[in-house]
Structure formats: structure tokens, C-alpha cells
Amino acid sequence: MTVADFRFFTLEVVRTLRVGHSFLRVTFGGESLADFRSGGYDQSLSLFLPPPHREHTRLPSTDEDTWFAAWRAMPDEERPVMRSYTVREQRGTGTDTVELDIDFVRHGTGTSAADAADSPASSWAGRALPGHRIQAIGPAVAQNKSVRFQPPAGTDALVMYADETALPAAAAILERLPEGRRVTAWFEVPHADDRLALRTPADADITWIVREEGAGRERTERLLEVVRAAELPAAEAPYAWVAGEAGTIRAVRRHLVKERSLDRRAVRFTGYWRLGASEEELLAEAYAGRAPSEEPTAEL
Ligand SMILES: Cc1cc2nc3c(=O)[nH]c(=O)nc-3n(C[C@H](O)[C@H](O)[C@H](O)COP(=O)(O)OP(=O)(O)OC[C@H]3O[C@@H](n4cnc5c(N)ncnc54)[C@H](O)[C@@H]3O)c2cc1C
Structure with a gap:
């Protein structure tokens, strides 16, 4: 039996911390993270973030064959946005107290309704409170294709x-x-x-x-x-x-x-x-003509 490289996880906000001027570090925990295996380096994951009127993300399906169609079919005002982020640090790997840090750049102020519509991920980070739950597609094995930093042997x-x-x-x-x-x-x-x-x-x-x-x-x-x-x-x-x-x-x-x-x-x-384009627009370009990958990111 082969192990799927990626799967859905539920991430619960544990705390937030302002880091520097532009970054908000959100620390996540949650039982499902016991199976989360960051490969380190530039490991990325896809977050699903709820619209401003919801505290939690609830996708209609997390089944690998049906989630995408079910997510796309949600009404616009209810559909969580999908955004790519980096695992800044994973602690407690393999235990039942795993923590993940993700550093969100706060571009825009994130305080107005216009910002929430324009930059939903940045704006979500500004609203994040302990106990809020989001969903993510992340790595279940440390060797996975969302670690892009792969210097060949002999790199000096x-x-x-x-x-x-x-x-x-x-x-x-x-x-x-x-x-x-x-x-x-x-x-x-x-x-x-x-x-x-x-x-x-x-x-x-x-x-x-x-x-x-x-x-x-x-x-x-x-x-x-x-x-x-x-x-x-x-x-x-x-x-x-x-x-x-x-x-x-x-x-x-x-x-x-x-x-x-x-x-x-x-x-x-x-x-x-990309300056002037939301991740939605980039994903739409990436998906044109091909099926979504298991861990879809807007490769530009
Ligand atoms: C593999 C990968 C890993 C990433 N890791 C991180 C990470 O760890 N931390 C992080 O903060 N971001 C990270 N990003 C970038 C993040 O996914 C984008 O910045 C994303 O567009 C933010 O979503 P949004 O909803 O806030 O804005 P969107 O709705 O996607 O964009 C709205 C508008 O804001 C502009 N915009 C987007 N990002 C910025 C920015 N940073 N500064 C100024 N204008 C911007 C867009 O051009 C667009 O005009 C990563 C992206 C990839 C592909």
C-alpha cells in the first residue's frame, strides 16, 4: 500500500504573535497534526480560510476524489479561499502536541471590508483568535514535492x-x-x-x-x-x-x-x-487545461 503524500488536516489557532513590522506568526495545534510531516526547508501547504462572517472552515468534503468539485460548488459567499503558505517551523513531530508556525505577511491593513475581500488570507490572519479552526492540505510524508529546495549532491x-x-x-x-x-x-x-x-x-x-x-x-x-x-x-x-x-x-x-x-x-x-493578481486568478491560470494536483499551488 502506498501512503498518500498529502492529506487534509484541521489546524486550530493556539496563539498569534506579531513578528517584525509585517509578519503575524500564527501557531496552530490540533489532534490531526499528529500525522503532519513537514519536510522542512521551504515546505508549503494549502490553507483553506473562511470568509469574514465565519470563524471556522468547514469544507463539504475532504475525500481526495470529491473535495475539489465540492469546494468549487460552494456559493461564493461561503467558499473558503485556498492560499499557499510555508511551514516556518514544526515542533513535536509524531506526538499528540504538534505545533506549526506560519508567518503571514500583513499586506494591506486588513481592517476594512474591502481588504477582507481583496486579500482574504492576510485579512484572516488579522482576525485569527485561539480556537478558530481552518483546514489545510499538507504533507503526510516528509519527502514530498512541496519541498522545492533540492540542491543536487555536490552543491558547494x-x-x-x-x-x-x-x-x-x-x-x-x-x-x-x-x-x-x-x-x-x-x-x-x-x-x-x-x-x-x-x-x-x-x-x-x-x-x-x-x-x-x-x-x-x-x-x-x-x-x-x-x-x-x-x-x-x-x-x-x-x-x-x-x-x-x-x-x-x-x-x-x-x-x-x-x-x-x-x-x-x-x-x-x-x-x-504576482503584483495585481490574487491567488484565485493564478490558480485559475494554473488549472486551465489540467486537473488539480494533490497539493495545488499557484506555480507562476
Ligand atoms: C509556495 C508558496 C509559499 C508561500 N508562503 C508564504 C508565507 O509563508 N507567508 C506569506 O505571507 N505568504 C506566502 N506565500 C504568498 C501568499 O500565498 C500570497 O501572498 C497570497 O496572495 C496571499 O493571499 P491574500 O488572500 O492575502 O491575497 P490575494 O487575494 O491572493 O491577493 C490580493 C492582492 O494582493 C496582492 N498581494 C498578494 N500578496 C501580497 C504581498 N505579500 N504584498 C503585497 N501585495 C500582495 C496581489 O497581487 C493582489 O493584487 C506563499 C506562496 C507560495 C506559492
């Missing part, structure tokens, strides 16, 4: 770019790297106090790019200026992990492949969101 240096949405993933990756691994990283955040303290055994050279300090500049242009000016350590087999806003990460990949001559197969880049 890492190049990383993350914006604030990918900073939780970058932080989790840094914590797990081998001691002394050379890393050159650029992390772009909205505010100076989003420069979170990061722990790593690696030999990491981290440059923070604070967007509020470059007000008025086109974001990708300013970033590329910093990236171009950086010196990368000589390496035989570098691997790059690039995640964040879709247009920005394309520009970073182009720079790494065209101007730095990195092998394009050694650049793992993942769009976490």
Missing part, C-alpha cells in the same frame, strides 16, 4: 533571494544548512524592522534590501542594482533558490543565468505571488 555554494513572503521559507532553509556552507543571500522586506534575526550554521553573507528606504524607486530595478554589485564567491557547483513576487524573481533568474552564467537547471525559482 548557495545563492538565495527572497522577498517578505518567502522569508519564512528562507529562514527555515538557513536553519537546516550544513555547517560552513557558503551562502550569498538577498532578502527584500518592506520595513527596517522586518529584518528578522536568522539562525544558521552556514557561512551566510546576507544583504537586506528595505523597500521603505528606497521609496519612489521601481522595486525590481533597485534590487537588481544591489544584486549586480554583489560579489559571488567562486564555486564549482552553485545552486540558487529564488522566491517571491513573480516579475521580480524572473528578473533575478535572468540575471543569474545570463550575467552570472549559472546553469539554469541549478536555479530553483518559485513565484509566491
Whole structure:
């Protein structure tokens, strides 16, 4: 019998904590998490978040063959939104007191009805209270395809770019790297106090790019200026992990492949969101012409 890599879990809010200016850390618990197996690194999961007038998410079906059609058939005003997030940390794996931390970027203020409609996940995080329950499709085995950080054996240096949405993933990756691994990283955040303290055994050279300090500049242009000016350590087999806003990460990949001559197969880049498009719109594009995957994310 094969074990399904992904399944539904019920996540109950245990507490919330403001981290930096832009992040709200939501810690989840719940009995079903005893079977949750994060693969670490940039492990993502799909959250189903209730509309503002509901405290809990209740999907009509969590059966692997019928959930998608049943979810799609819900009336618009009742249908939970599906959004991709990262497991920042899992504690207590395999016990009955598992906790998961997820760091939500609070984009928009999330306080008005318009925000709730425009950015439902960010806005849900702002309303989250202990005892609220949501549902998620997450990993039941640690080796799963939602861990995208997969440097080949022999990798001798890492190049990383993350914006604030990918900073939780970058932080989790840094914590797990081998001691002394050379890393050159650029992390772009909205505010100076989003420069979170990061722990790593690696030999990491981290440059923070604070967007509020470059007000008025086109974001990708300013970033590329910093990236171009950086010196990368000589390496035989570098691997790059690039995640964040879709247009920005394309520009970073182009720079790494065209101007730095990195092998394009050694650049793992993942769009976490796209300026001007909700995850619904991205999912609709992703689904056009193909069946939903078990752990659907809006790969851009
Ligand atoms: C694999 C993966 C892992 C991710 N992990 C995380 C994570 O750990 N933490 C996290 O915060 N996000 C994470 N994201 C990104 C998150 O899924 C998106 O930001 C998502 O769009 C947020 O949903 P929403 O309902 O708040 O906004 P949506 O309804 O999807 O979008 C509404 C509007 O807001 C804009 N928008 C979306 N996100 C942002 C943003 N951060 N800043 C400014 N404008 C934005 C959109 O372009 C759109 O115009 C991840 C995405 C992927 C694919």
C-alpha cells in the first residue's frame, strides 16, 4: 500500500504573535497534526480560510476524489479561499502536541471590508483568535514535492533571494544548512524592522534590501542594482533558490543565468505571488487545461 503524500488536516489557532513590522506568526495545534510531516526547508501547504462572517472552515468534503468539485460548488459567499503558505517551523513531530508556525505577511491593513475581500488570507490572519479552526492540505510524508529546495549532491555554494513572503521559507532553509556552507543571500522586506534575526550554521553573507528606504524607486530595478554589485564567491557547483513576487524573481533568474552564467537547471525559482493578481486568478491560470494536483499551488 502506498501512503498518500498529502492529506487534509484541521489546524486550530493556539496563539498569534506579531513578528517584525509585517509578519503575524500564527501557531496552530490540533489532534490531526499528529500525522503532519513537514519536510522542512521551504515546505508549503494549502490553507483553506473562511470568509469574514465565519470563524471556522468547514469544507463539504475532504475525500481526495470529491473535495475539489465540492469546494468549487460552494456559493461564493461561503467558499473558503485556498492560499499557499510555508511551514516556518514544526515542533513535536509524531506526538499528540504538534505545533506549526506560519508567518503571514500583513499586506494591506486588513481592517476594512474591502481588504477582507481583496486579500482574504492576510485579512484572516488579522482576525485569527485561539480556537478558530481552518483546514489545510499538507504533507503526510516528509519527502514530498512541496519541498522545492533540492540542491543536487555536490552543491558547494548557495545563492538565495527572497522577498517578505518567502522569508519564512528562507529562514527555515538557513536553519537546516550544513555547517560552513557558503551562502550569498538577498532578502527584500518592506520595513527596517522586518529584518528578522536568522539562525544558521552556514557561512551566510546576507544583504537586506528595505523597500521603505528606497521609496519612489521601481522595486525590481533597485534590487537588481544591489544584486549586480554583489560579489559571488567562486564555486564549482552553485545552486540558487529564488522566491517571491513573480516579475521580480524572473528578473533575478535572468540575471543569474545570463550575467552570472549559472546553469539554469541549478536555479530553483518559485513565484509566491504576482503584483495585481490574487491567488484565485493564478490558480485559475494554473488549472486551465489540467486537473488539480494533490497539493495545488499557484506555480507562476
Ligand atoms: C509556495 C508558496 C509559499 C508561500 N508562503 C508564504 C508565507 O509563508 N507567508 C506569506 O505571507 N505568504 C506566502 N506565500 C504568498 C501568499 O500565498 C500570497 O501572498 C497570497 O496572495 C496571499 O493571499 P491574500 O488572500 O492575502 O491575497 P490575494 O487575494 O491572493 O491577493 C490580493 C492582492 O494582493 C496582492 N498581494 C498578494 N500578496 C501580497 C504581498 N505579500 N504584498 C503585497 N501585495 C500582495 C496581489 O497581487 C493582489 O493584487 C506563499 C506562496 C507560495 C506559492
